[in-house]
Structures are given as C-alpha cells and as structure tokens.
Amino acid sequence: MVQQKQVLKLYKNLLEKAYKFDNYNFREYAKRRIHDSFKEHKSLTKPEEIAQFYNNGINNLALLTRQSTISQMYTFDKLVVEPLKQHK
Amino acid sequence: MYKSNIIVRNLHRISNNTSIKHNLSRSLATIPSTIPSTNTNSSTSSSTSSSTSTKDKISQKDSTSSGNINVVVPPSGASITLKSATRDASKFGTRPIYLDVQATTPVDPRVLDKMLQFYTGLYGNPHSSTHAYGWETDKEVEIAREYVSKVINADPKEIIFTSGATESNNMIIKGIPRFYKKTKKHIITTQTEHKCVLDSARHMQDEGFEVTYLPVNEEGLINLQDLKNSIRKDTILVSIMAVNNEIGVIQPLKEIGKICRENKVFFHTDAAQAYGKIPIDVNEMNIDALSISSHKIYGPKGLGACYIRRRPRVRLDPIITGGGQERGLRSGTLAAPLIAGFGEAARLMMLESNYDKNYIEKLSNKLKNGLLSIPSTQFNGSKNPNYQYPGCVNISFAYIEGESLLMALKDIALSSGSACTSASLEPSYVLHALGADDALAHSSIRFGIGRFTTEEEVDYVIAAINERVEFLRKMSPLWEMVQEGIDLNSIEWSGH
Known part of the structure; x- marks a missing residue:
C-alpha cells in the first residue's frame, strides 16, 4: 500500500530533477508533464492503480535523474526567452 | 544591422528599376540617404553585442548629426527598431527559439x-x-517494430525499416510500378507532394510510366471526383500525402482509400508528417503502403520505416538487395540503436497522443489568433479543423518578402517552406498549387509547434512578429501606397 506521504515525496523528487535540466524546452516540458500527470491521476482510489502509477513514477524518476545529468554535461547557449542568471 | 542593409538595397533596386506614376519619391524619402557598407562584426549570431553597438551608433548619430556612413537609422516615423524594442537583450540568452x-x-x-x-x-x-x-x-528490435506498427494499427510483420521517409517513398513509388510493369503503366499523385515523391514519379516517367499530377483546391485538398476520373485500367498506384509538410492540410485518406480499393489500385500515403500526430488506421483507410520518418516524432535521425500490406499482398521490386533482411525488401544490417529509439518514440506518440494534441491545439490557436490579427495577413491551409493539422501554421504577410522577414527574425528558427527548398529563393510550389500568386507565395512563413514548444515562446514569437512586420511595412513603399488606397494592380510597372 502506497502512502500519501510517499506520493508527495515522489512528486517533489520528480520536480526537483526536472528543474535540473539545462535544456529549456526539456525542463519546461518535464515540469509541465509531471504537474499535469499528478493532477490527472488525483482521483485514483484503487490501491493497485495507485501502486502502478507510483511505480511508473519511480521509473521516471530514475530516467529523469540520468537524463537531467546528461543535459548538464552537454550545454548550449541560453534561448532568447531565458533570462540569464546574474551573479551579484 | 545586416538585415536592414539588404532591405535598403532592395528598395533602391526597386526605385531604380521602376518608374511609377504615383509620387514614389515621398515614400522613398523614408530611406536613409547613405547606403551603409556591410558591417562584418554584426554578422555573428551574438545579437547582444550587435544590438548594443547599434544603439550606441544611433545615439552617436543623434548627438552629432554627422553623415557617418556606418550608421543605419530606422526610417523616420518608425517608433521601433529591429532589435528588441521592449526589453534589454543583454539580460537574455542568444539561441533562437525552435519553431520548425x-x-x-x-x-x-x-x-x-x-x-x-x-x-x-x-x-x-x-x-x-x-x-x-x-x-x-x-x-528489442521486434519490440520496437511492434510499437511502430501499433500506431497505425498494422501487423508488426508489415513494417520494413528503412533509412528514412525519402527512402521509403522511393522504394514504394519505384518498386511497386516496376514489379507490375508488364501490365500497368500509370501512376497518380498530387502537385503538392514532397519533393522526393515528385522526383521519384518523374524518374518513373523516364522509365516509360505515365504520371498524373492531381491539382488541389485553394485549401490544398484534392478533389475526389478528379481522382476517380483519372484512374485508368492500367493505373497501378495512387500516392497522396497524408499531412502536407508546408501547409499542414490533411487529405481525406479514408475516402481516397475507398476509391482505390474499389478500383483495385494500390494506395500509398506519405505519412512522414502525419504518423502519430493524426489518427491513422491502415485497415479502416484501406492504405496499402505508407511511409514513416523517425525524426519527425522526436526519434533519432537517419531512420524511417514503411508499411507494406500483406493481405491482399502488395509486391514490389526492392531497390537495395543483399542479405535478404526485412523480408528481402530492404537488405542491410538493421541499426538496432536507432530502431529501439524509433520504437520508444512511437510508443510515446501513442502514450502522449491526447495530451500532446490538446497542448499543440491550444498553442496553435493562440499563435494563429495573435498573428492573424495583423492587418493583411492570410492563413494558408484548410479552415476546417478536420482537414488541418494544428501543429503546422502557414501564414502569408502581404507586402513583405518572407525571406526579409526571416532575416529580421534571427531570434526565431523558422522556415518559409520545406527545408529542402528553402535554400533557393524560389517561391513554394505548394503555395503556387493552391493558386497563390508570386507575391503571396514569397511572403509566407511556416510555424511549427511541437511537444517541447512552450507558451512563453509562442508569446515571444507573436510579439516579435507583430513588431517586425510593422517595421518592415513602414519601409515598404508598396504598403504606404496600399494605406493611401491605391490599388497595386492598377499600377503600370515598367522595367528597364
């Protein structure tokens, strides 16, 4: 049985990894997709369904960890819509 | 700076080559009196540095009012410049937005x-x-094959991996007629097909086949009655693309398939732009052969596939022979990494199909509304959403040359048509086939929206295009004449 706390932790961890993408488009997509996916499955009640969704999320967390790391290894110039970080 | 140079030169060319009865001199007064020499340091992609230098030079000019020949000033009356009017470019990145x-x-x-x-x-x-x-x-290859086949409801055994949609199209358009050449001599296709289909068809003409190129209406759709009329007893193949690569219209595949099946003609569709993006069912639509590309569905480049029906069997002469892989139709070792990636991309297209569709539709409507609110613009494609793929938005901006608009839009990666033809400055043959005149075909731009496009990018594009269309039109004598209510068609242009 998956606890509510675990699901919330998964959501937080996924978003954390999504923010690590260096590529603007992939980062924005990951954030949007994670958010919408949790919203879409908010009403799940059956324990098996929740477990399936949760396990899927765990797999995606592993994927995001790998891919966000790769994205940080090969970086390109920022897009014209991306504000540059100012170091003061 | 480089962009405006070209426009200025073009305008001078116009003024030199034409004598217009209308008072053109007043319009031309808006052009800076000096033609600046080509500035080399602004030809780099770094817009940050060049934008600041432009500003510096403009302010220099303002303060000294000297006739420095390196200075380009916007035409008098223009409240804006080509470089970001609304924000400080140095605080943002330089890489263009991808909209192609x-x-x-x-x-x-x-x-x-x-x-x-x-x-x-x-x-x-x-x-x-x-x-x-x-x-x-x-x-893994067989798992990928299954994912690829599921998207179009085919059997995995009917999928042949190739190097891309161009190879698939070549293989089918050359292979099928060659196999049946003893009895059949006629191929039907349309005027708006992709170059690789048209060129393969032309190649078959050299081999003694007759090819009918069906015309399209102003929305880019073929007339089904035309198709019925052009089918002959010796017609072997009908090849009509599913989604057009330049204007995004969706041909009525189901109806075409029905006509072809009734007349016992093979139906091939080039679905490079359609695969995974619109629902395709090869059985319901009676499609006998179909071309797919991997890199149009977020998969790796260098791989494609074609679907070739097994029941009733479609036979063809292979182009590449050898070890007999892929049922002997396409020999050569399969590229397992690419195929696995293609399979995953196909699986994701299925998994995300609804989510992507809603998202792309939302952005597409936003972009369309934002751009069509500019006066004298025209949407190229079908008004009926059932016949238009929302991810492809082709718009004509009258009184502006598409290429000069693209030059002014260095911060957005766009194309004025298909990538294969955009290198030449010839207007798109697809838009010509729709009945658009040269001017309109020249001034069209294609916007592509995909899974990874963000709303922020669309907002940026709408603002940028609005700004620069206004700028370019202020420089255009034609636009000024139109604003004064002169019918451009009534002018007698005399060339030298």
Whole structure:
C-alpha cells in the first residue's frame, strides 16, 4: 500500500530533477508533464492503480535523474526567452 | 544591422528599376540617404553585442548629426527598431527559439535514454542468431517494430525499416510500378507532394510510366471526383500525402482509400508528417503502403520505416538487395540503436497522443489568433479543423518578402517552406498549387509547434512578429501606397 506521504515525496523528487535540466524546452516540458500527470491521476482510489502509477513514477524518476545529468554535461547557449542568471 | 542593409538595397533596386506614376519619391524619402557598407562584426549570431553597438551608433548619430556612413537609422516615423524594442537583450540568452518542427524535432530524453543502452552494452547484430548478443538486440528490435506498427494499427510483420521517409517513398513509388510493369503503366499523385515523391514519379516517367499530377483546391485538398476520373485500367498506384509538410492540410485518406480499393489500385500515403500526430488506421483507410520518418516524432535521425500490406499482398521490386533482411525488401544490417529509439518514440506518440494534441491545439490557436490579427495577413491551409493539422501554421504577410522577414527574425528558427527548398529563393510550389500568386507565395512563413514548444515562446514569437512586420511595412513603399488606397494592380510597372 502506497502512502500519501510517499506520493508527495515522489512528486517533489520528480520536480526537483526536472528543474535540473539545462535544456529549456526539456525542463519546461518535464515540469509541465509531471504537474499535469499528478493532477490527472488525483482521483485514483484503487490501491493497485495507485501502486502502478507510483511505480511508473519511480521509473521516471530514475530516467529523469540520468537524463537531467546528461543535459548538464552537454550545454548550449541560453534561448532568447531565458533570462540569464546574474551573479551579484 | 545586416538585415536592414539588404532591405535598403532592395528598395533602391526597386526605385531604380521602376518608374511609377504615383509620387514614389515621398515614400522613398523614408530611406536613409547613405547606403551603409556591410558591417562584418554584426554578422555573428551574438545579437547582444550587435544590438548594443547599434544603439550606441544611433545615439552617436543623434548627438552629432554627422553623415557617418556606418550608421543605419530606422526610417523616420518608425517608433521601433529591429532589435528588441521592449526589453534589454543583454539580460537574455542568444539561441533562437525552435519553431520548425516540420523540418525535424529534438530527440526526446526518454528516447535517448532507451538508445543509450545500445551504445553502451547491447551492441550485438540483431541478425546474429548464434549467440546471446544477437538475441537480445533482436528481441528489442521486434519490440520496437511492434510499437511502430501499433500506431497505425498494422501487423508488426508489415513494417520494413528503412533509412528514412525519402527512402521509403522511393522504394514504394519505384518498386511497386516496376514489379507490375508488364501490365500497368500509370501512376497518380498530387502537385503538392514532397519533393522526393515528385522526383521519384518523374524518374518513373523516364522509365516509360505515365504520371498524373492531381491539382488541389485553394485549401490544398484534392478533389475526389478528379481522382476517380483519372484512374485508368492500367493505373497501378495512387500516392497522396497524408499531412502536407508546408501547409499542414490533411487529405481525406479514408475516402481516397475507398476509391482505390474499389478500383483495385494500390494506395500509398506519405505519412512522414502525419504518423502519430493524426489518427491513422491502415485497415479502416484501406492504405496499402505508407511511409514513416523517425525524426519527425522526436526519434533519432537517419531512420524511417514503411508499411507494406500483406493481405491482399502488395509486391514490389526492392531497390537495395543483399542479405535478404526485412523480408528481402530492404537488405542491410538493421541499426538496432536507432530502431529501439524509433520504437520508444512511437510508443510515446501513442502514450502522449491526447495530451500532446490538446497542448499543440491550444498553442496553435493562440499563435494563429495573435498573428492573424495583423492587418493583411492570410492563413494558408484548410479552415476546417478536420482537414488541418494544428501543429503546422502557414501564414502569408502581404507586402513583405518572407525571406526579409526571416532575416529580421534571427531570434526565431523558422522556415518559409520545406527545408529542402528553402535554400533557393524560389517561391513554394505548394503555395503556387493552391493558386497563390508570386507575391503571396514569397511572403509566407511556416510555424511549427511541437511537444517541447512552450507558451512563453509562442508569446515571444507573436510579439516579435507583430513588431517586425510593422517595421518592415513602414519601409515598404508598396504598403504606404496600399494605406493611401491605391490599388497595386492598377499600377503600370515598367522595367528597364
């Protein structure tokens, strides 16, 4: 049985990894997709369904960890819509 | 700066070559009196540095009012400049926004994740049947084949992997007629097909086949009655693309398939732009052959596939012969990493189809509304949403040359048509086929929206295009004449 706390932790961890993408488009997509996916499955009640969704999320967390790391290894110039970080 | 140079030169060319009865001199007074020499330091992609230098030079000019020949000033009356009027460019990145997903799409990180296994550990040849290295890659290839076939509701055995949609189109358009050449001599296609289909068809004409190129209406759709009338007793193949690569219209595949099946003619569709993006069912639509490209669905480049029906059997002469892989239709070792990536991309297209569709539709409507609110613009394609793929938005901006608008839009990666033809300055043959005149065909731009386009990018594009269209039109004598209510068609242009 998956606890509510675990699901919330998964959501937080996924978003954390999504923010690590260096590529603007992939980062924005990951954030949007994670958010919408949790919203879409908010009403799940059956324990098996929740477990399936949760396990899927765990797999995606592993994927995001790998891919966000790769994205940080090969970086390109920022897009014209991306504000540059100012170091003061 | 470089952009405006060209426009200025073009305007001078116009003024030199034409004598217009209308008072053109007043319009031309808006052009800076000096033609600046080509400035080399602004030809770099770094817009930040060049924008600041432009500003510096303009302010210099203002303060000294000297006739410095390196100074380009906007035409008098223009409240804006080509470089970001509304914000400080130095606080933002320099890489352009990608809005050309009809040309190719970025590889989805999930696809790359799948492919990396093959570049690190799973390196066996899928055709090596004697050891485990071969078995494991073969298994993955077959899983990918199944995902690819599921998107179009085909049997996995009917999928042949090729090097891309161009090879698939060549293989089908040359292969099928060649196999049946003893009895059949006629091929039907349309005027708005992709170059590789048109060129293959032309090639078959050299081999003695007759080809009918069906015209399209102003929305880009073929007339079904035309198709029925052009089918002859010796017609072997009808090849009509599913989604047009330049204007995004969706041909009525089901009706075409029905006509072809009734007349016992093979129906091939080039679905490079359609695969996974619009619902396609090869059985329901009676499609006998179909071309697919991997890099249009966020998969790896260098791979495609074609579907070739087994029942009733479609036979063809293979172009590439050899070891007899892929049912003997396309020999050569399969590229397992690419195929696995393609399979994953196809699986994701299915998994995300609703989500992507809603999202792309939302952005597309926003972009369309934002751009069509500019006066004298025209949407190219079908008004009926059932016949238009929303991810492709082709718009004509009258009184502006598409190429000069593209030059002014260095911060957005766009194309004025298909990538294969945009290198030449010739207007698009697709728009010509729709009945558009030269001017309109020249002034059209294609916007492609995909899975990874963000709303922020669309907002930026709408603002940028509004700004620059206004700028370019202020420089255009034609636009000024139109504003004064002069009918351009009534002017007698005399060339030298």
